[in-house]
Amino acid sequence: MTVHIVGCGLAGLAAAVQAVGRGRSVRLYEAAGQAGGRCRSFFDPVLGRTIDNGNHLLLSGNRSARRFVETIGSAGELVGPDRARFDFLRLADGRRWSLDLGRGMLPLWLLGARHRVPRTIARDYFALVQLMLARPHQTVADIVPDDHPLYDALIVPMTIAILNAAPTEGAAVLLGAVLRETFLRGGGACRPLVARRSLDAALVEPALDWLGGRAVRPQFNRRLRGLEFARGRLAALAFAEGTVAIGPDDAVVLAVPPAAAGEIVPDLVVPTETRAILNAHFRVDGMAAPPPGPVGVIGSLAEWIFVRGDVVSTTTSAADAGMDEDAGALAGRLWQDAARVLGRAGPVPPWRIIKERRATYAQTPSQQPLRPQPWTAWPNLFLAGDWIAGPLPATIEGAIRSGDRAAELACGVEGSDPAAR
Numbered sequence: 001m002t003v004h005i006v007g008c009g010l011a012g013l014a015a016a017v018q019a020v021g022r023g024r025s026v027r028l029y030e031a032a033g034q035a036g037g038r039c040r041s042f043f044d045p046v047l048g049r050t051i052d053n054g055n056h057l058l059l060s061g062n063r064s065a066r067r068f069v070e071t072i073g074s075a076g077e078l079v080g081p082d083r084a085r086f087d088f089l090r091l092a093d094g095r096r097w098s099l100d101l102g103r104g105m106l107p108l109w110l111l112g113a114r115h116r117v118p119r120t121i122a123r124d125y126f127a128l129v130q131l132m133l134a135r136p137h138q139t140v141a142d143i144v145p146d147d148h149p150l151y152d153a154l155i156v157p158m159t160i161a162i163l164n165a166a167p168t169e170g171a172a173v174l175l176g177a178v179l180r181e182t183f184l185r186g187g188g189a190c191r192p193l194v195a196r197r198s199l200d201a202a203l204v205e206p207a208l209d210w211l212g213g214r215a216v217r218p219q220f221n222r223r224l225r226g227l228e229f230a231r232g233r234l235a236a237l238a239f240a241e242g243t244v245a246i247g248p249d250d251a252v253v254l255a256v257p258p259a260a261a262g263e264i265v266p267d268l269v270v271p272t273e274t275r276a277i278l279n280a281h282f283r284v285d286g287m288a289a290p291p292p293g294p295v296g297v298i299g300s301l302a303e304w305i306f307v308r309g310d311v312v313s314t315t316t317s318a319a320d321a322g323m324d325e326d327a328g329a330l331a332g333r334l335w336q337d338a339a340r341v342l343g344r345a346g347p348v349p350p351w352r353i354i355k356e357r358r359a360t361y362a363q364t365p366s367q368q369p370l371r372p373q374p375w376t377a378w379p380n381l382f383l384a385g386d387w388i389a390g391p392l393p394a395t396i397e398g399a400i401r402s403g404d405r406a407a408e409l410a411c412g413v414e415g416s417d418p419a420a421r
């Protein structure tokens with residue numbers, strides 16, 4: 001039995017690793033010339049450095065992602081401070097503070113004012129528990145309104161980082177699911193983790209090496225155009241270069257973004273709206289003492305600042321409004337914010353702006369019902385990706401968990417029979 005996997009983003013790679021681990025033969029197809037999808041790295045000649053398409057933040061409680069890197073042997077490529085500490089700066093008044101959830105299971109940090117957001121009391125954090133109890137129709141701001149003491153300083157930066165949406169539109173259930181897997185498990189599950197060298201070195205290349213060591217090598221530049229069905233089953237994959245027959249015992253995992261899946265799979269309902277993410281990278285000489293982790297910036301275009309070696313990067317989420325703005329103008333504005341955080345002066349250093357127009361589907365309550373289940377009307381066709389139905393938002397963790405699940409279904413692991421669900 002062969003599992004054919006279309007799409008070499010993290011969902012497709014996780015599905016491949018999972019299926020190979022279950023002893024299946026795997027064939028991988030990818031439309032682009034490289035793997036990684038929305039989580040990829042490349043060498044930038046202007047900066048003279050390998051950079052990521054966007055800063056990606058994981059949390060130590062992302063159990064599927066951590067199991068994935070352990071399996072492929074790259075756990076050491078995800079690094080971060082040894083405690084769940086997040087530094088913030090509010091540009092309007094220059095105030096800096098740290099939210100420090102410590103290392104332990106018990107939320108003892110709530111008892112110390114210097115571990116909390118300024119001018120908040122322990123009781124304010126009950127809002128996070130309320131988010132864990134959210135209902136499907138609620139936005140984050142329905143539960144934590146904008147006059148709440150935590151709103152500007154925590155709810156906004158957390159929501160945009162996790163949901164790529166403002167609290168006024170982001171689906172509270174998705175944020176609640178992440179809080180259950182991290183905040184509820186204590187500081188040990190909330191440590192920020194980033195790729196030490198690059199996303200590619202942490203998540204993509206080791207997966208390809210692991211698969212290659214088991215004789216699985218993706219076929220790049222292979223764009224799936226359509227599917228052929230016979231006798232109620234998927235019978236062939238139609239690529240521009242020709243068709244690939246699907247054997248009677250074979251299964252297919254389609255791990256492509258929603259728009260592509262919607263075009264390929266007949267009558268598939270998919271999320272229709274997307275949200276953008278804007279990233280800037282600057283090559284900065286003489287970076288003496290970088291902050292220990294990402295820094296949240298309140299009240300600015302740059303929402304999070306990351307430093308890796310001599311590359312300073314900014315992230316702006318739900319950035320659809322900035323997609324048509326001139327890249328040079330954006331670089332100037334974003335560098336101003338980054339320079340304030342890092343206490344630097346001087347002209348804009350060499351920069352690179354990356355606009356990801358369809359970074360994620362729009363994670364709003366109205367788009368949630370459009371996320372399809374991983375199984376389809378055909379018993380040998382399954383779906384994977386960060387947009388497939390599940391408790392988690394469109395993140396690395398969501399993509400990997402979805403890939404794992406689709407592979408289990410494709411391998412006929414217990415619970416995959418639609419009749420039994």
Ligand SMILES: Cc1cc2nc3c(=O)[nH]c(=O)nc-3n(C[C@H](O)[C@H](O)[C@H](O)COP(=O)(O)OP(=O)(O)OC[C@H]3O[C@@H](n4cnc5c(N)ncnc54)[C@H](O)[C@@H]3O)c2cc1C
Pocket residue numbers: 006007008009010011012029030031032035036037038039053054055056057058161222223224225255256257260277278279356358359360384385386387394395396397399
């Ligand atoms: C700028 C940015 C910042 C982000 N920040 C974070 C973060 O901080 N933390 C976090 O957890 N997540 C973050 N994310 C989200 C995360 O990157 C995604 O959730 C994850 O990478 C999605 O993986 P996927 O495999 O589901 O989809 P994709 O990565 O989109 O993979 C789909 C693959 O299918 C291929 N494909 C498409 N059509 C076809 C076809 N017809 N035939 C064959 N192949 C096809 C594509 O080329 C692609 O390789 C960010 C995303 C972006 C863009």
